[in-house]
Amino acid sequence: xxxxxxxxxxxxxxxxxHTAYSHGWAVLTxxxxxxxxxxxxxxxxxxxxxxxLLEAAASADATAVTVRVQHGDPLSTSERVEIETAVAxxxxxxxxxxxxxxxxxxxGEPWTRLTAGLGRLLxxxxxxxxxxxxxxxxxxxxxxTKRMLNELVAAFGEPFPGDGARRAFPTPEAIAAVSPEEFAxxxxxxxRAPYVHTLAQQVAAGDLDLEALHDPALPTAxxxxxxxxxxxxxxxxxxxxxxxxxxxxxxxxDTVFRDHVSKxxxxxxxxxxxxxxxxxxxxxxxxxLAYWFDLWQGLNETV
DNA sequence: GTCCAGGTCGCGC
DNA sequence: GCGCGACATGGA
Numbered sequence: 001x002x003x004x005x006x007x008x009x010x011x012x013x014x015x016x017x018h019t020a021y022s023h024g025w026a027v028l029t030x031x032x033x034x035x036x037x038x039x040x041x042x043x044x045x046x047x048x049x050x051x052x053l054l055e056a057a058a059s060a061d062a063t064a065v066t067v068r069v070q071h072g073d074p075l076s077t078s079e080r081v082e083i084e085t086a087v088a089x090x091x092x093x094x095x096x097x098x099x100x101x102x103x104x105x106x107x108g109e110p111w112t113r114l115t116a117g118l119g120r121l122l123x124x125x126x127x128x129x130x131x132x133x134x135x136x137x138x139x140x141x142x143x144x145t146k147r148m149l150n151e152l153v154a155a156f157g158e159p160f161p162g163d164g165a166r167r168a169f170p171t172p173e174a175i176a177a178v179s180p181e182e183f184a185x186x187x188x189x190x191x192r193a194p195y196v197h198t199l200a201q202q203v204a205a206g207d208l209d210l211e212a213l214h215d216p217a218l219p220t221a222x223x224x225x226x227x228x229x230x231x232x233x234x235x236x237x238x239x240x241x242x243x244x245x246x247x248x249x250x251x252x253x254d255t256v257f258r259d260h261v262s263k264x265x266x267x268x269x270x271x272x273x274x275x276x277x278x279x280x281x282x283x284x285x286x287x288x289l290a291y292w293f294d295l296w297q298g299l300n301e302t303v
Numbered sequence: 304g305t306c307c308a309g310g311t312c313g314c315g316c
Numbered sequence: 317g318c319g320c321g322a323c324a325t326g327g328a
Binding site for chain 1: 307308309310311312
Binding site: 139140141143144147148184188189190191192193 | 322323324325326327328
């Protein structure tokens with residue numbers, strides 16, 4: 001194995017640990033979070049076909065992100081660029097949060113704490129991976145989500161040559177290469193299996209361009225409409241994916257959201273979904289972030 | 304054994 | 317547009 005260190009300039013303010021472990025994605029395979037060392041690890045498949053192991057961490061002076069890459073053949077320039085692009089995308093290094101921070105300062109404590117470089121919620125290098133993962137969070141507990149993705153990656157992800165137990169997230173092609181029946185048998189996803197298999201087939205065939213949803217020129221409503229057209233993606237999943245795509249206008253209304261609003265703002269009573277969402281109405285296009293950090297502050301005072 | 308999960312689909316009205 | 321049962325699977 002060879003090793004290469006890449007360095008990405010971090011924006012300011014930026015908080016690596018709160019970005020990498022901003023939500024459950026940090027511990028959903030092939031991602032893994034090392035809490036002691038505060039590093040985010042991931043096996044990544046490059047366009048060249050190479051399977052590499054990435055380990056991202058804050059630089060010593062916290063002004064940059066260092067990525068330790070373990071690889072077989074020497075990395076080409078384009079492979080280095082691809083890795084840098086993927087990590088920067090996962091950490092949203094180019095996203096601008098100044099307007100959100102300004103709102104947080106208007107609110108005062110504890111919201112001002114977020115202006116220390118929080119707000120960047122971890123995402124996957126591809127929309128395909130994020131759609132599959134999001135579908136695997138619906139109508140199931142977190143433990144089930146992790147199990148399904150572990151099985152998916154074990155069955156269809158390509159192994160890292162330096163440690164065959166670690167695998168990359170499967171390509172749409174790898175999933176589309178087997179029949180729907182074989183897929184359903186290989187990965188116990190229940191009724192979600194045909195959703196994921198069909199999605200992979202459409203992407204692999206070139207009939208569906210999920211990555212185009214990144215286009216910043218697309219208005220939220222247009223992106224939402226395209227997401228809702230995907231089987232297995234309803235209002236909750238669409239709002240989650242909009243967040244991952246950088247649109248924070250919509251709240252992901254699910255059992256977690258309802259419980260949080262009920263306990264925090266309605267004394268345990270169950271408001272209607274409309275009443276519950278009204279709590280974050282004045283955050284405008286930053287509603288999702290306000291909700292997310294409101295939720296985490298309730299769970300963890302150290303934010 | 305029963306219930307239900309970080310919901311969504313397809314149907315009937 | 318809205319209500320409602322069905323849906324795979326495994327953990328509580």
